[in-house]
């Protein structure tokens with residue numbers, strides 16, 4: 502979830518609970534502020550790359566967590582990233598999303614947007630959505646309200662509590678609900694969903710903002726086998742319309758979704774290729790798969 506969304510959600514959740522104490526309905530008949538879909542600006546992918554990292558390094562107290570990392574992703578690609586604990590996978594996502602500044606290197610979104618010049622909220626606004634491992638949905642809001650909230654990212658307009666969805670937004674919400682398998686749970690409080698459903702809801706919240714690139718850190722950790730299988734279906738469906746970078750340790754999940762797999766180790770790319778290729782790579786077996 503993006504920082505501005507977290508803030509708005511906390512504000513809205515508390516406003517809702519204050520409001521319900523007054524015995525009014527959420528629609529309230531009030532003049533509506535307008536939630537606009539945050540449309541990502543144009544990303545220039547004419548060079549065939551939506552994300553491009555070159556020679557990126559970052560140290561924490563002298564320890565090189567990312568070490569001359571170079572990697573790129575094509576538009577619409579579903580890239581899997583694997584590697585041992587501490588390899589720098591999450592730190593790489595921190596760098597792409599502006600949470601961590603690298604000491605050196607180049608990070609581009611498309612061929613013209615230098616991500617190192619932008620803040621974390623600006624990067625989210627540009628169309629890079631991030632899913633952390635732990636689900637961060639608003640438990641006291643319904644599935645519908647969580648998705649509706651995700652539309653409220655228009656920086657120019659002071660967020661207001663009540664707004665009506667226009668027909669395009671309503672259609673999008675219905676489409677997202679269907680995509681994330683929660684159409685039957687639209688009025689349920691998010692807090693009552695299973696772990697897997699919460700993960701899907703958070704992915705749905707990201708999709709409401711129509712991200713160009715989605716970064717997903719261990720999305721199936723803690724899911725049942727059935728939820729994992731449905732998540733694989735979901736990612737395969739998203740591929741093409743969005744570019745995805747998926748970090749996972751679950752190899753059967755990776756097998757079910759992967760095209761190109763990148764193996765990170767000690768902060769840089771150790772190997773890259775099909776899952777079969779990297780699984781047969783001696784260096785990969787030694788540092789990761791052979792454990």
Ligand SMILES: Nc1ncnc2c1ncn2[C@@H]1O[C@H](COP(=O)(O)OP(=O)(O)OP(=O)(O)O)[C@@H](O)[C@H]1O
Pocket residue numbers: 561566584585586587588589590591592593
């Ligand atoms: N903010 C930070 N301050 C200090 N050290 C950090 C920070 N962020 C990451 N590290 C260190 O950088 C290294 C890489 O961590 P990172 O979380 O990126 O690994 P990972 O590949 O995501 O591992 P895992 O598979 O366990 O999630 C680790 O040694 C970690 O302790």
Ligand SMILES: [Mg+2]
Pocket residue numbers: 590591592718
């Ligand atoms: Mg990690």
